[in-house]
Amino acid sequence: MDKLEKLKWTEELSIGNPDIDNEHKRIIEIYNDLVDHIIEKRGREAFAQILSKMTDYSLTHFKKEEGYMEKFSYPHLKEHKNYHRHYIYKVSMYNVNLMSTAPPNPSEIVEFLKGWWVNHILDIDKQYEKYKNQAYS
Numbered sequence: 772m773d774k775l776e777k778l779k780w781t782e783e784l785s786i787g788n789p790d791i792d793n794e795h796k797r798i799i800e801i802y803n804d805l806v807d808h809i810i811e812k813r814g815r816e817a818f819a820q821i822l823s824k825m826t827d828y829s830l831t832h833f834k835k836e837e838g839y840m841e842k843f844s845y846p847h848l849k850e851h852k853n854y855h856r857h858y859i860y861k862v863s864m865y866n867v868n869l870m871s872t873a874p875p876n877p878s879e880i881v882e883f884l885k886g887w888w889v890n891h892i893l894d895i896d897k898q899y900e901k902y903k904n905q906a907y908s
Contacts, residue, residue: 777803786900801825819869
């Protein structure tokens with residue numbers, strides 16, 4: 772990654788559900804804290820704490836999001852849950868490995884998070900909201 776960039780909430784990221792959008796905004800805030808951490812060259816331990824906060828918040832968010840999809844019988848819920856599980860596993864492993872003798876580069880972690888969340892919101896999450904709107908309009 773050449774230049775670390777913070778994410779900025781835009782209407783393009785909105786899926787059209789204020790509760791989910793607010794949770795996505797919080798994820799972006801935590802992501803931006805990670806970027807600040809790297810720019811300010813704080814230690815690995817502090818980075819790991821922020822990454823843990825993101826993982827914890829993501830778990831809460833995913834549970835709420837999955838419950839929301841269950842309410843309208845989203846046909847791709849199983850696949851969506853798999854995306855969530857893969858994310859949690861990968862980020863948890865990053866966190867575990869941060870305190871190892873060969874830690875991952877924090878910029879690599881941030882790059883993964885940015886790509887995952889932007890793709891997940893713009894593509895994956897918008898699919899379930901589109902389905903709900905079509906099925907119940």
